[in-house]
Amino acid sequence: MMASPALRCCYTRVPKNRNFLITAARSRSPRGVRARRRRINRLMMAIRCRNTKDLWKTRMRTRTGDSLLALLKAAQHLTSLHVRETLLRAFCVGVQRALRAERCELRVLGLGRRQLKSIGWCNKAGVGGDWDDAADGLDGQVQEGFLAQAIDNGANLTRAHDSDGWRMAFPVLHAGRVRWILDVHATTAIAAVTVDGVRAYVHCFERLMAHWDYANLDTLTGLLNRKTFDEQFDQLIAVAERARRQDGERREDSVLPSPAWLGIVDIDHFKHINDTWGHLFGDEVLIRLADCMRSAFRSSDKLFRFGGEEFVVMLRNVPAETVTSIFERFRIAVETHDFPQVGTVTCSIGFAQVDDRLPPAELLGRADSALYYGKEHGRNCVWAYEDLVAAGELVCTTATSSAQQDADEYF
CATH class of the missing domain: 3.30.450.40 (GAF domain)
Structure with a gap:
């Protein structure tokens, strides 16, 4: 039985391969055609919105x-x-x-x-x-x-x-x-x-x-400990190596970084402090001296406690004409600090310029030589290895097997 010519069926294919039967009175008037198109558009829009929302949720x-x-x-x-x-x-x-x-x-x-x-x-x-x-x-x-x-x-x-x-x-x-x-x-x-x-x-x-x-970190003073020294020293050597290479190229437009320095600080007569006042006050001296180091040096400088009363300082980008005054300022800060019960405490400092062509043991040995020169000549002083060599007080030597054995105490 055939449908009336005025009533026809239309199948529309939409997303996801679904067939929707849309039955509409196919009136030959424009109003009937527009109504049918609006119904189809609304249906397809609803399907698209649902698919888009599902896709958005999946992507999220x-x-x-x-x-x-x-x-x-x-x-x-x-x-x-x-x-x-x-x-x-x-x-x-x-x-x-x-x-x-x-x-x-x-x-x-x-x-x-x-x-x-x-x-x-x-x-x-x-x-x-x-x-x-x-x-x-x-x-x-x-x-x-x-x-x-x-x-x-x-x-x-x-x-x-x-x-x-x-x-x-x-x-x-x-x-x-x-x-x-x-x-x-x-x-x-x-x-x-x-x-x-x-x-x-x-x-x-x-x-x-x-x-x-x-x-x-050192548990007593909060400074970097001896274990961390090797990693920080490698970074310091890399800085010195870049500075030397730039200096060798002699580029006028390059800004050369200032030298790097390695210093060793030793508390004078620390054994006497422990024997006289006890280890509790000796630990207090170490803590107070570490606080003086944080105040005197930049927070970007690397400060280490090597053990006992010995400390190590790494300075980067410090001109040669000002490095002595920096260490001297710290020495004065320690000398003028009032340590509980103990009173006045002094320290001796020796430092040397970092050279990337030298092994770590040799650089530490140079700073240590300057330190012990100061201890043998009055204590409570600051000495630079390069100045002592220039004055003939120390002899510049390269790392030898005996020097390496002597430096084993640091590594």
Whole structure:
């Protein structure tokens, strides 16, 4: 039985290979044609919207899963690193790559708790910064409102949204206080579960830095320990080698870095202090002297306790005409400091310029020779190895087998 010519059936193929029977009275009037087209368009629009929403949800779930997996891999990579600057750099890069953020910047909080200094950044194009989290060079108050709010929020996450996108500041704690702030810029919204993943990644980094301090810092004074000396010394040698190569090229447009220096500090008559006042007051002298070192030297300088009453100082980018005055300033600070019960304590200092062509034992031996020259000539003094050689008081020798054996006490 045939249908009436005025009533016809139309089959329309839509996405996902579904056939929908659309029955409409095919009125020959324009109004009937327009009504049929509107019904078809609404039906297809509903199907497209449903498919688009499902696709968007699938992509969001996939992107969130990829971000969490990337954070796990970044945390695994952190556990294989040992150098502090490399740890800070990898921490920031891991967040940027996991979130596919436009930019991530790591800032260190100053001692005044109101100042921030950028130590490094990374984006899709590359990585920049020295990643040295020393808190020196913080002279001004925080001018940017978002970062000021992040400082005020303490250990809480700070968020902001404007025409440029989303911005988040993750606080990173150290010894129970906010030490760093990770500033993240993103053009798209970040899922809540991904934010929780970043928080877990930050907590992992905090615990890793606590373990780093336990392994690399002297438990009594808080200075770097003897174990960390080799890694820092290799970096110092690399700086000296670059300076020598640039000096050999004699480029007029290049800015040559100042020399690097290695100094040894020894407390005068420390055995007498222990025998007279006891080891408890002797430990207090070591702690107070370490505090004097932090105050006298830059926070970017490397300070070590080698053991007993002996300390080592690494200075970078210090002109030859000012290095003696820097060590002399520290000597005076120790001499004028009032040590509990003990009173006045003095120290002797010997230092030498770092030469990348010499082995570590020879460089330490040079500084040690200058130190013991001072101890044999009155103590409470500062002597440079190069000055003593120029004056004929010491003889410049290269590393020999006997000198290497004598230097074994340092390694």
